[in-house]
Amino acid sequence: LSVYLSIALMLLILLASTGNARISLAATACTASVAIEFVGFMVTVGWTLGIMESVCMTILVGLSVDYVVHIAHSYTICPVDGRAARIRHSLNSMAVSVTCGALTTILGSCFLINCVILFFSRFGTFIVFTLSSAYLHAVLVFPAALAICGPH
Numbered sequence: 001l002s003v004y005l006s007i008a009l010m011l012l013i014l015l016a017s018t019g020n021a022r023i024s025l026a027a028t029a030c031t032a033s034v035a036i037e038f039v040g041f042m043v044t045v046g047w048t049l050g051i052m053e054s055v056c057m058t059i060l061v062g063l064s065v066d067y068v069v070h071i072a073h074s075y076t077i078c079p080v081d082g083r084a085a086r087i088r089h090s091l092n093s094m095a096v097s098v099t100c101g102a103l104t105t106i107l108g109s110c111f112l113i114n115c116v117i118l119f120f121s122r123f124g125t126f127i128v129f130t131l132s133s134a135y136l137h138a139v140l141v142f143p144a145a146l147a148i149c150g151p152h
Contacts, residue, residue, distance in 0.1 A: 003035050006061035014069070018076045026145040027068045030137040034064040037133050038126070045125075052119050056126040063130050067098045067138035075146060083150050087143045095139055102135040 007028060014024035038060055047053055074090035105127065112124025 002058050003061055007032055007035070010061060010065055014072065018072060020076065020151055022149050022151055023072050023076060023146070026142060026149065027065075027072045029145070030068045030142045031061060031065050031134075033141070034130060034133045034137055035060050038130055041129055047122070052122050056123065056130075060130060063127070064134035064137075067102060067134050068142050070094045070098050071138050071142055075150065081152055083147055083152060086150070087146055091139065091143060098135065098138060102131055106131050106135075 010031060011024055011028045014027055015021060018024055038056075042049075042053060049057075071090050071094055074094045075086050078086040078089040080086060080089060109124045109127035109131075112120045113128065115121045115124065
């Protein structure tokens with residue numbers, strides 16, 4: 001339930017901040033995809049929904065929305081017209097920052113994966129998987145979606 005509410009609230013905030021339904025829906029779809037992928041990952045590795053996994057699900061949307069929102073904001077404020085030019089501008093201006101933020105968090109979380117305490121190990125795995133997926137959606141899937149249906 002918290003994931004659904006978080007995604008709905010994210011959509012409302014994006015609509016208010018970008019003023020564009022297509023950008024907001026594309027960003028929300030990318031974030032929802034990350035959440036769905038994490039649930040699939042949990043099933044694949046055999047995790048059952050317990051307290052640790054519930055904590056991960058609670059913060060899932062908050063962690064995965066960051067990168068796509070940076071790209072969306074840059075696309076929205078771009079002074080140039082045309083989808084291709086706006087995508088190029090948003091990636092040129094934000095991709096380095098988004099990449100560095102993702103790398104530092106992912107690499108820092110890798111140390112948690114080999115912890116003896118199960119919570120830290122699973123939390124590290126969760127962060128690495130979620131942020132890797134969120135990053136790939138922000139720099140690959142989201143710009144592709146904007147190229148197809150983004151505003152000019």
